Amino acid sequence: MALLALCALLCSVSCKHKAAWEEGKKVAHFSVRAKLGTLDPIRSSSTYDNEVQSQVYEGLYTYKYLVRPYQLEPLLAKALPTVSEDGLTYTIDIREGVLFHDDECFPGGAGRELVAKDFEYSFKRMADAHNQPTGWWIFQDRIAGFDDFQKRMSERGDAAFDWDAPVEGLKASGKYQLQIKLVRPFPQLLYVLAMGYSFVVPRECAEYYGDRFSNTAIGTGPFMLRTWTRGSRIILDKNPSYRDAYYPSEASPEFQDMLGDAGKKIPFLDAIVYHVYEQDQPMWLKFRVGDLDMTQLPAEYHEAVFNKDLTLRKTFVDAGIRNYNLPLLDFIYRGFNMEDPVVGGEKNKYLRQAISLAWDTKELNDAFYNNTCVLYDAPVPPGLDSYVAGVTSPYRGPDLERAKALMVKAGYPEGKGLPHLLLETSSGGNTEEQAEMFARALKEIGVQLDVNINSFSELSTKLKKKKAQMFGLAWGADYPDAENFLQLFYGPNEAPGSNNFNYKNPAYDALYDQSRTLQPGPERTAVYQKMREILIEDVPSFGHLARTRFYLWHGRLKNVLPDETFDGWRKYVNIEEQD
């Protein structure tokens, strides 16, 4: 006891919750999970990477903060682009007078002005395999001459990358003008240009820091990197030379009450501190004591914080805590390899339908997700074009009687004659328990399921080699367009491409080809609907879920509308002045 008393005394003197430098400043403390790996936008491999990068770097476009469904708006571009009549050439004017952060990589240490050439350079970085880019796919087979350029550069081996070699479809056509020429219409191009992979970096800094570039960050964003103590925290300071940018004056009806700061200059915060957490309990306790201003709610605390109707419990409301339940554009599913002789192809459709009918996604949602997921049938999650609420697939389980009847139709009455099926899934979380639940469900209709738990790398390799018979996986939206999900079933994208199902249906492919040329609108939505119907009938995937993320913050934070489609919204967050 004496020891504890002494510790308490020592700690009352030395244990400070806020650092001295924070005095008199607006500093927001956020949490980030330990998986944060890189600050180089083209190497980004997680939402955590993207979140921090998005405060420091910027791209040509972003999304309107307070408008839903998502709408694009210019960020470093002056306006939305001029698009040629054939939909192939995009001319983008860049804002003038935008400065990069001050850094020693610039002559004299002062950040220089952004020009169109910087985008040309930044996009070309994605073609340099030495950078290990994870986002090359956003431009692959889209920009005229870019694939050839990438191939030529790869063939040079260790010889220096030729940054000045021209790319037909990517050029700075003026000091402040960028021109992109596509190989075929790609209406989603602007979404791609709003992604983190497309953030602009200054060439001199990438070259100056070389291998260390992924550990630093010099962009045009509202915040600048002060320190990154790996595994501990990241401190970002307000960029003093940030251009004149203002809090939005436009909001959807549900966000009208967030317009209090409309027209005021941003960013409001003087600094952001990201604290790195590997475990949920300390993150949650830090939030409870107010050291963290905002956090995602760890699943284990869900019942303690939320009522059954997903409203905040009174204790937390009284404590001044606010929340936003963010529906994710998520596609969690189980899928079939359509080239597998047992489960794939047209002839085994009844078996796939039976398996889908045997699986109770509601039970899964209840047991593992606190009933917070949205269940849906075709692989387009709620919130996107072509999603129709309330429309249910005839093959959504559980309906064991129909499942058994379909097993007879498939030629396997009560599972007789059907070999053991194999589900490949990745380790982590509770995937093992979920797989066990699935195996138990299939047993009800006589299907014997073996489960193989893989690391993510192992599972990816099997999928790329078409070696998985059945698999469990998730896909998060790269941009808010149904195309990002529907392309997962496009024949030419078969493995090793993104079509892990190796699903090939000429009718579906023809519709996909048709949709690629269409701008968003009723005509394209109608095509998407037809594609959904085909997928529902063929069942290459089933048991679809979209998760909900629960964000909580203390009342002193203002203007908070969490989002994961774009992460650059911390510049709008303000802190209530306290007496």
Place this chain on the structure above:
Amino acid sequence: MWPYILRRLLWGIPIVLGVTFTVFLGLHVMKGSPGAAFMGKAATVEQLEKFDRDHGFDKSYPEQFVAYLGEVFTMDFGRSWKTDRPVSDMISEGAGKSISLTLPALVLTTLVAVCLALIAAYFRGRSLDRGIMIVAVVGMSVSFLVYIVVLQYLLAFLFPIFQIHGYEPGFWERWQFLILPILIQVVVGMGYDTRFYRSVFVEEIGKDHITTAYAKGASQKRVMFVHVLKNALIPIITRVMISIPFLVTGSLLLEQFFGIPGIGSLMLASLDTDDFPVIKALSVLISMLFIVSTILNDIFYAVVDPRVRLK
């Protein structure tokens, strides 16, 4: 002594080679290239092939193993695939932080456990002895994770005596974050150590030379602290010495829960992200530390017990 140390170091080579081979089997043969995890969900075959070429996965297993041996021989494991930083920098940074946590914990645990064990041995068979042993057994029976979760909640949140989470690199600033994890480590380690040391002391007390010391009129204090403690030093040293590798590798759970960016955290992060260079470096480092700690153990035997000769 030097020939002995040299010989023991040479004997360590097959051990390191064995560890190297096992790690190689686990990573390169059984797990294979982690290119898919590094290159993202939409990686092309060309990108994966390039990743494999750049990291030697396109070579035969013997060639890959020889390359790994080269890294072990030069102790140059290159740069982390995940962070792009030199592996040696990452390890040296993490080691200091881990030692800040584990060294005070080891010293305190040993001191407290030896004192409690001496008291228990002195009062053996009486209620104080039984009381200490009951506390020790109960302490041992509770899982490490439970101690962490409960004590963090109680002593850092409910009664905010300590910091919940965090770390400051400054020497004086770091302690406010380290006190609670050190305390937990001491509580967890104390139970087992106290029981072990008590049994050593009780055995020592029963020996003839102790009876002789009493017969010669030595005081209880002198018997316990000079005759018993000194002669029981070998098992104490053994116990301390086998802990040396863990000083550097840290305590994975404590580091995770309290946000101490030490080697434990680094190890977990590298396993989680398939960061092979870091995993390989840490595996070799740990095996070398075990070899060094056993040699140190033998040297200390010779120091405290003149009957022991290093040949």
